[in-house]
Amino acid sequence: MLRKGFLRNRNKLNISKKRFWISVTLGFGASFSFYTLLCLINLFSGLFDFGIANYVIATEAAEKYWQNFNFAIISLALGNAMFLLNLFRKPDNNPVPGNVRLSIINDQRFLQFNFSYLLLKLGFLVAILSTFVETRVSEVKFILFLVAIVIFLESWKSIIRHIKKAAYKALLLNLTIILASAFCFASTSIFPSENIEANQVNSNPYVDLPVSDFTDDVHYFRKKKLKIYEENNHLLYQLENEKIQDFDLLGDYLREEISKTFRHELSIVLLMPKDISMDNLVKLENHLKRLGYNYIKYITKLSDENLVSRFDNRGLIKKIGIINTPDSVLKVPLPPQPNDDVVSKTIQIYLGENHYLIGNEEFKKDELVEFFVKHIEIATQFNYVFNKNVSYQSYITLLASHKQAIQDLRYNDERVKLKFKDYFRPLNRKEYEEDQKRLKKKFPLLLIETYTK
Numbered sequence: 001m002l003r004k005g006f007l008r009n010r011n012k013l014n015i016s017k018k019r020f021w022i023s024v025t026l027g028f029g030a031s032f033s034f035y036t037l038l039c040l041i042n043l044f045s046g047l048f049d050f051g052i053a054n055y056v057i058a059t060e061a062a063e064k065y066w067q068n069f070n071f072a073i074i075s076l077a078l079g080n081a082m083f084l085l086n087l088f089r090k091p092d093n094n095p096v097p098g099n100v101r102l103s104i105i106n107d108q109r110f111l112q113f114n115f116s117y118l119l120l121k122l123g124f125l126v127a128i129l130s131t132f133v134e135t136r137v138s139e140v141k142f143i144l145f146l147v148a149i150v151i152f153l154e155s156w157k158s159i160i161r162h163i164k165k166a167a168y169k170a171l172l173l174n175l176t177i178i179l180a181s182a183f184c185f186a187s188t189s190i191f192p193s194e195n196i197e198a199n200q201v202n203s204n205p206y207v208d209l210p211v212s213d214f215t216d217d218v219h220y221f222r223k224k225k226l227k228i229y230e231e232n233n234h235l236l237y238q239l240e241n242e243k244i245q246d247f248d249l250l251g252d253y254l255r256e257e258i259s260k261t262f263r264h265e266l267s268i269v270l271l272m273p274k275d276i277s278m279d280n281l282v283k284l285e286n287h288l289k290r291l292g293y294n295y296i297k298y299i300t301k302l303s304d305e306n307l308v309s310r311f312d313n314r315g316l317i318k319k320i321g322i323i324n325t326p327d328s329v330l331k332v333p334l335p336p337q338p339n340d341d342v343v344s345k346t347i348q349i350y351l352g353e354n355h356y357l358i359g360n361e362e363f364k365k366d367e368l369v370e371f372f373v374k375h376i377e378i379a380t381q382f383n384y385v386f387n388k389n390v391s392y393q394s395y396i397t398l399l400a401s402h403k404q405a406i407q408d409l410r411y412n413d414e415r416v417k418l419k420f421k422d423y424f425r426p427l428n429r430k431e432y433e434e435d436q437k438r439l440k441k442k443f444p445l446l447l448i449e450t451y452t453k
Helices: 017-047 061-088 098-129 137-163 166-186 193-203 247-256 278-291 365-375 392-412 429-442
Strands: 222-231 234-239 242-244 266-271 295-299 315-319 345-351 356-358 361-363 380-386 447-451
Touching: 017 061, 017 166, 017 193, 061 137, 061 166, 061 193, 137 166, 234 247, 242 247, 247 278, 278 392, 278 447, 315 392, 345 392, 356 365, 361 365, 365 392, 380 392, 392 429
Parallel strands: 222 266, 266 295, 345 380, 380 447
Antiparallel strands: 222 234, 234 242, 295 315, 345 356, 356 361
């Protein structure tokens, strides 16, 4: 802040020590209060995910420091306006001319306080939006720093215009104190945000989901979210908010906590790491099938990271079937698989990490959709063959390509487009639904799965 009597030599100001130190106290007090408020808004933005986020955004220590620095530099620039306002708000023994003093006061009042009002409104808006979109203050730190510089210079505009060169020494001293104070402020987050964030991460850890740009339409079954993740080389399971230590306990929970009457209405929404072995998925799906669950939804993320949100529940829906397994994998026998008289041909697809073997020919992942388009027929089914060396990502890539091909075939063969009248009421719903039934029968999703040693 400014030293007592910094303008005295040129304009013979006589600012009392009492007013000077009251102004300093008021400036730092306003700065710290505003800094506390910004930290509080930022803290709330991480807490208000309403329990539906797939993971918690973890902030690195270095990023947290510069985030606090951004809050501090803005707060100190606004607090400095309060300091100057109180310093010049009424004439002293040897006052600055009235018109100059009013100009200085107006510079502090209108820009800075209007900006602080706008910043708080935007801060609350960003906090609400960041609940659904991943945003970090550090991503716009240069903008915030430049805004703080503009506020600071605007505070000195009328002073420089009146005092001219004599004011620059005080300006530089003022700026130095603000920068030093900003680094001091940034060393504390005011609130125990690190501990709060650590508890959030522990209760809702990040899972690196498989990538798929194809997703199914909305699924209307009731849902139970199941997260599988690794911690200290041990798989953990989290069903809704219940953390479960091993697979056997998960099975007991699925059996005892959910009535068999309602299991067929539930869709298990699965969040599982993309690099996990497929034997974990085999055990899970076969167990769900034994318990009477009918659908599973694999949650995926888009390949463009800029479009990924922690609230996305997009993914691939599959009716749970029986996965053929060797005896060493399956402890409890499954019910017999129903025979489908429609199927007359089965195509074996062997999954690998970077390729897929079909017949004697290898296919890369970007060639799968074209393959399926050529071979999907009303009586042809596909058998996915995989083992424990195959990752979950490889399986998702294959299933997404299969579903993408079916969607393309149905879309190109569609005869009836749904038409709407006023208030989006369909005009030809019956004809459209009949045509959709025809397309599903002509281009069905026929697949079986086999797990090998």
